[in-house]
Amino acid sequence: MGKKFNLVADGILYLILLLIVLFIALPFSYILFSSFSTNAEYYSRGFYILPHKWTINAYGYLAMNENFMQAYRNTFVLTACGTAISLGFTLFMAYGLSKRWLRGRRLLNMLVLFTMIFHGGMIPTYLLVSELHLLNSYWSIYLTGAIFPFLLIIMRSFFASFPPELEEAARMDGCGELQLLLRIVLPLSIPSVVTIALMYGVAHWNSYFQAILYLNDSAKWPIQSFLRQFLLDSDTGMLRSVGSYEYGPPVKMAAVIVTALPLLLCYPFLQKYFNKGMLVGSIKG
Amino acid sequence: MNPVWKRSWPIYLMIFPGLLFFIVFRYIPMGGLVLAFKDYDPFSGFSGSPWVGFDHFHRLFTQQDFWIILRNTFVLSGINLFFFFPIPIAMAILLNEVKLPWVRKLVQTTIYIPHFVSWVVVAGITVVLFATQDGGINKLLAEHGRQRMELLTDPSYFQALFLTQNIWKEMGWGTIIFLASLASVDPGLYEAAYVDGAGRWRQLWHITLPSLRTIVVIMFILRLGQIMDVGFEQIFLLQNSLNLSVSDVFDTYVYRNGVQHGEFGFTTAMGLFKSVVGLVLLLTFNRLAKKFGEEGVY
Numbered sequence A: 001m002g003k004k005f006n007l008v009a010d011g012i013l014y015l016i017l018l019l020i021v022l023f024i025a026l027p028f029s030y031i032l033f034s035s036f037s038t039n040a041e042y043y044s045r046g047f048y049i050l051p052h053k054w055t056i057n058a059y060g061y062l063a064m065n066e067n068f069m070q071a072y073r074n075t076f077v078l079t080a081c082g083t084a085i086s087l088g089f090t091l092f093m094a095y096g097l098s099k100r101w102l103r104g105r106r107l108l109n110m111l112v113l114f115t116m117i118f119h120g121g122m123i124p125t126y127l128l129v130s131e132l133h134l135l136n137s138y139w140s141i142y143l144t145g146a147i148f149p150f151l152l153i154i155m156r157s158f159f160a161s162f163p164p165e166l167e168e169a170a171r172m173d174g175c176g177e178l179q180l181l182l183r184i185v186l187p188l189s190i191p192s193v194v195t196i197a198l199m200y201g202v203a204h205w206n207s208y209f210q211a212i213l214y215l216n217d218s219a220k221w222p223i224q225s226f227l228r229q230f231l232l233d234s235d236t237g238m239l240r241s242v243g244s245y246e247y248g249p250p251v252k253m254a255a256v257i258v259t260a261l262p263l264l265l266c267y268p269f270l271q272k273y274f275n276k277g278m279l280v281g282s283i284k285g
Numbered sequence B: 001m002n003p004v005w006k007r008s009w010p011i012y013l014m015i016f017p018g019l020l021f022f023i024v025f026r027y028i029p030m031g032g033l034v035l036a037f038k039d040y041d042p043f044s045g046f047s048g049s050p051w052v053g054f055d056h057f058h059r060l061f062t063q064q065d066f067w068i069i070l071r072n073t074f075v076l077s078g079i080n081l082f083f084f085f086p087i088p089i090a091m092a093i094l095l096n097e098v099k100l101p102w103v104r105k106l107v108q109t110t111i112y113i114p115h116f117v118s119w120v121v122v123a124g125i126t127v128v129l130f131a132t133q134d135g136g137i138n139k140l141l142a143e144h145g146r147q148r149m150e151l152l153t154d155p156s157y158f159q160a161l162f163l164t165q166n167i168w169k170e171m172g173w174g175t176i177i178f179l180a181s182l183a184s185v186d187p188g189l190y191e192a193a194y195v196d197g198a199g200r201w202r203q204l205w206h207i208t209l210p211s212l213r214t215i216v217v218i219m220f221i222l223r224l225g226q227i228m229d230v231g232f233e234q235i236f237l238l239q240n241s242l243n244l245s246v247s248d249v250f251d252t253y254v255y256r257n258g259v260q261h262g263e264f265g266f267t268t269a270m271g272l273f274k275s276v277v278g279l280v281l282l283l284t285f286n287r288l289a290k291k292f293g294e295e296g297v298y
Helices: A002-034 A039-044 A057-064 A066-097 A105-117 A122-131 A138-144 A149-160 A164-172 A177-188 A190-206 A209-214 A223-232 A249-274 A278-284 B003-037 B055-062 B064-084 B086-097 B101-116 B119-130 B136-143 B155-183 B187-195 B200-224 B232-238 B250-260 B264-297
Strands: none
Touching: A002 A249, A002 B086, A002 B101, A002 B119, A002 B155, A039 A249, A057 A066, A057 A249, A066 A105, A066 A138, A066 A149, A066 A177, A066 A190, A066 A223, A066 B003, A105 A149, A105 B003, A105 B264, A122 A138, A122 A209, A122 B003, A122 B250, A122 B264, A138 A209, A138 B003, A149 A190, A164 A177, A177 A190, A177 B003, A190 A249, A209 A223, A209 B232, A223 A249, A223 B119, A249 B101, A249 B119, B003 B055, B003 B264, B055 B264, B064 B086, B064 B155, B064 B200, B064 B250, B086 B101, B086 B155, B086 B200, B101 B155, B119 B136, B119 B155, B119 B232, B155 B200, B155 B232, B187 B200, B200 B264, B232 B250, B250 B264
């Protein structure tokens, strides 16, 4: 009796989970498979997941489309530089704030925390960027979002968990603070630093509104902003064909896939790090 | 040199770039909020523009747009609070019941992925699926002899689309905090209940659910503190001129009328209203959550 009940309950449980996984996976799969469709099949055939005829026309079109490739390269630059800058700012400040004996530490912490609950808003920040003559420069993006207070605090707590003896021993050996950080503390913190870097990397890769706000010249746009425009401009303004490649709905699907692809490839690393529970612990704490 | 200072200055030097960031890009814009009381003129700049007192606020509260925006914000937040909020909890309970580790791992891996995908990609998938002409859903409808639906532009579908996107993207990620809470339950409790003859339902009812109660209440209260924030990027990407009546919220209005049409003073006043109300709500509900947390946990 008990066993049969479990069979039913487990059956329902696994069925619900299957439906949830399908709910997540189907939209992805639809886009992925449709991107390999021919235009003719996409227009003439009704709803389908798997195309009869497969082609890489859509990907060829994107590869030959100079605007798309330019935006894609822009995103690589923005992500690499943005992450490096954010990481530098965050690590140094977090390390500094982790020193319990530092005078003014409480005030500095309060200063950081307050920015998490109150902000000047879009217009004053926009006007500031404009007055600093940063409009249309990537520095507007690098600087306005340089530090995420949340990640700063995680890193600070992590650095604060090092025993003070480490610092004293290092000082006895004539090691300065900078050396202590670069030679001893950072090498011991690699998993945390990688986690923070991945978080910044994802944010930079996914960022699109700042580019729309601060970069007037659309040739400088990252892929996210370009993709939005690309999907909005329903067929207008796109070349009918580039070389032997034709434009059509599958090209849009391919653009979505290519934009999401690097993140999907990084996902196993992301999962490895957030599974360690560091971020969860800090959310709870 | 003073020994304390000798030890401190390298540390202050390390903090300095970060501090400069917070002062320039976080605190100076807060100072820029004085624009809410000025008539901003680009040629006179911040200080040269004339004061107008509370004129912008007077206009704000007497303009119908404001009340529509406020209503939309509350409606969308309400949808998140009452329809989205319970889903990660239910999901965490379901996952907690899974006894096969590989199934659990597989499901978790799948449902976390969308969290890392950008809103632009989610909006892209939405457009491709729901477009009136070539969208997958409408193709399906047409095949079955139904009318095509204007899913993206008809205001009556906007809220459902907003909720569905949220569920799709954040349902999985939202389970993490509840799963962590469930993982900290003493397994001995389940064993003892089993020995006492409690079946699975009774274990669920008497152990699993009560162990979630505190975190659920705390999370709900914290969410209440954030009702002024309703996912700007998501809404901005779903918005079009046809669904503005239900999709316009503070930030989208500020972007459209401030950045695009140059009404800097008025939109700054609107931003200030949102920030201040948001701050008050956040502090009030955080305090409440803390109080409840202490009572509930200890």
